[in-house]
Amino acid sequence: MSNTIQVKDKRFAVSISEAEIRAEVKRVADEINRDYAGQNPIFLAVLNGSFIFAADLLREVTLPCEISFVRLASYQGVSTTGEIREIMGLSTDITGRPVIIVEDIVDTGLTMAHMLETLKPHNPSSIDICTLLLKPGKLQVDLDVRYCCKQIPDDFVVGYGLDYDGFGRNTKDIYTLI
Numbered sequence: 001m002s003n004t005i006q007v008k009d010k011r012f013a014v015s016i017s018e019a020e021i022r023a024e025v026k027r028v029a030d031e032i033n034r035d036y037a038g039q040n041p042i043f044l045a046v047l048n049g050s051f052i053f054a055a056d057l058l059r060e061v062t063l064p065c066e067i068s069f070v071r072l073a074s075y076q077g078v079s080t081t082g083e084i085r086e087i088m089g090l091s092t093d094i095t096g097r098p099v100i101i102v103e104d105i106v107d108t109g110l111t112m113a114h115m116l117e118t119l120k121p122h123n124p125s126s127i128d129i130c131t132l133l134l135k136p137g138k139l140q141v142d143l144d145v146r147y148c149c150k151q152i153p154d155d156f157v158v159g160y161g162l163d164y165d166g167f168g169r170n171t172k173d174i175y176t177l178i
Helices: 018-035 051-060 110-122
Strands: 004-007 010-016 042-047 066-076 079-088 098-106 126-134 147-151 174-177
Touching: 004 174, 018 051, 018 126, 018 147, 042 051, 042 110, 051 098, 066 110, 098 110, 110 126
Parallel strands: 042 066, 042 098, 098 126, 126 147
Antiparallel strands: 004 010, 010 174, 066 079
16 A cells, blocks of 8 residues: 555545545444334435445445436536536436435535435435545535544545546545645
8 A cells, every 4th residue: 555646746645544444334334224224225326436435335235225326526626616517317216215325525515415405306205415525624505414434624535436537536545635
């Protein structure tokens, strides 16, 4: 494991190790298994960033469940644009079903608030948010994030699915911009 990596024109240093990520993913999966016992939730993974987290999370979930994917975009480079674009929408009927949104990172919360408003008219029985990372100091909206692997400061991170202009997703650790 290298302590630093280069992604395009930026350097990053390890901030969350693979072992710590695995432990937190297992902890959150155990909470979901407990909280959703006897139910059949649908996991709605937000692409592209959550694909690795969603795969690892679902391998730890022991409940009967399904997964579907949506793709939203709000980032350009290392900062959020504040504008949410839907690139690939909901393709599964969620009526009467418990939904768990799986996200890589919640920072301003604007994307998640947009997604909640988009899903509510489909009448799911419940909607919970599950995120790998949460930046509580950057939230601009009031969100109930029920499942969170780790809270982080307002730093730019890559790795384990998170990217910088499409690059850097393919690491086992999470790295912070230095």
